Amino acid sequence: MENRPLISVEGLARCFGETGQPAVFEDIWFGVDKGEFCCLIGHSGCGKTTILNVLAGLDSPSGGAVIVDNREIDGPSLDRAVIFQGHALLPWMTVMGNIAFAVSSRWPKWDRAKVQEHARKFIELVGLAGAESKRPAQLSGGMKQRVGIARALSIQPKMLLMDEPFSALDALTRGMLQDEVLRICADTQQTVFMITHDVDEAILLADKIVLMTNGPGARIAEIVVNTMPKNERHRNDLHRHPQYYAIRNHLVEFLVNRSKAFDKEIAEHGFDPRRPKLVKPGLSAVNPPAEIVPLTTGRRQ
Numbered sequence: 001m002e003n004r005p006l007i008s009v010e011g012l013a014r015c016f017g018e019t020g021q022p023a024v025f026e027d028i029w030f031g032v033d034k035g036e037f038c039c040l041i042g043h044s045g046c047g048k049t050t051i052l053n054v055l056a057g058l059d060s061p062s063g064g065a066v067i068v069d070n071r072e073i074d075g076p077s078l079d080r081a082v083i084f085q086g087h088a089l090l091p092w093m094t095v096m097g098n099i100a101f102a103v104s105s106r107w108p109k110w111d112r113a114k115v116q117e118h119a120r121k122f123i124e125l126v127g128l129a130g131a132e133s134k135r136p137a138q139l140s141g142g143m144k145q146r147v148g149i150a151r152a153l154s155i156q157p158k159m160l161l162m163d164e165p166f167s168a169l170d171a172l173t174r175g176m177l178q179d180e181v182l183r184i185c186a187d188t189q190q191t192v193f194m195i196t197h198d199v200d201e202a203i204l205l206a207d208k209i210v211l212m213t214n215g216p217g218a219r220i221a222e223i224v225v226n227t228m229p230k231n232e233r234h235r236n237d238l239h240r241h242p243q244y245y246a247i248r249n250h251l252v253e254f255l256v257n258r259s260k261a262f263d264k265e266i267a268e269h270g271f272d273p274r275r276p277k278l279v280k281p282g283l284s285a286v287n288p289p290a291e292i293v294p295l296t297t298g299r300r301q
């Protein structure tokens with residue numbers, strides 16, 4: 001049996017509107033391994049949120065498929081938890097109520113005491129002990145986002161999907177939450193797919209950064225491997241790491257110049273969308289992963 005990553009995005013395309021409209025993105029191929037933290041970066045409108053929605057099972061692609069654990073996604077599942085930019089909490093419920101609600105959806109047979117005990121562990125994990133009985137209106141933006149993170153983690157999903165989860169927060173709160181997410185995901189070996197516009201956030205959190213060209217017809221241009229090991233990534237001295245500027249300059253150069261002129265690169269150097277190049281800025285390029293043979297579902301072409 002071939003070695004498929006936990007999440008395998010295979011030939012994904014999405015068109016909106018009438019037939020004949022150009023695809024927002026097409027022929028998107030990449031994988032996320034178990035325990036890996038993957039960030040997706042690209043300009044506004046290239047289709048990042050649409051890809052995340054497909055991964056969440058909230059949208060259907062016009063072509064291709066997403067395979068998780070060797071099964072094609074065909075709808076939402078508690079195996080995949082989403083953290084949105086706006087935390088989407090239930091305003092009439094307390095912190096405990098919001099998290100317990102998710103926990104009891106996941107394990108409907110658990111009694112109230114077991115649900116609350118489990119929920120409390122995650123409330124503590126995100127530093128909200130003592131705020132269990134507060135309602136969302138009584139919380140700051142950062143605290144609400146912590147509840148969203150605790151709720152998503154509490155159902156112990158196979159994968160965590162995050163759409164710019166920190167972008168609405170002030171810089172100080174954003175930094176603190178980034179540190180916590182980095183620690184929690186490393187401790188729990190959580191598989192994460194996250195969209196961000198913030199290059200430094202991607203360098204701090206991601207094991208690999210998937211670069212998307214501009215739409216319409218957006219593609220995965222390449223995949224940047226974060227050559228800074230997780231345990232050497234610290235927000236306050238990220239810029240002192242010997243690999244930092246090589247990675248940062250590579251990402252910024254892509255966003256400023258290459259993302260809009262990728263067709264020219266294709267014409268000059270060729271391009272295999274099934275095997276986007278793996279790049280290690282500051283080190284040499286490495287071979288792309290082995291090609292994945294798509295599962296034939298017969299459902300979509």
Ligand SMILES: Nc1ncnc2c1ncn2[C@@H]1O[C@H](COP(=O)(O)OP(=O)(O)OP(=O)(O)O)[C@@H](O)[C@H]1O
Binds near residue numbers: 016047049
């Ligand atoms: N339901 C929809 N109906 C029609 N068009 C849509 C729909 N959802 C998204 N689009 C279009 O698809 C394109 C990609 O949208 P998407 O939100 O996925 O981009 P994005 O890369 O996440 O952008 P941003 O970084 O600004 O959030 C946009 O042009 C958007 O208008």
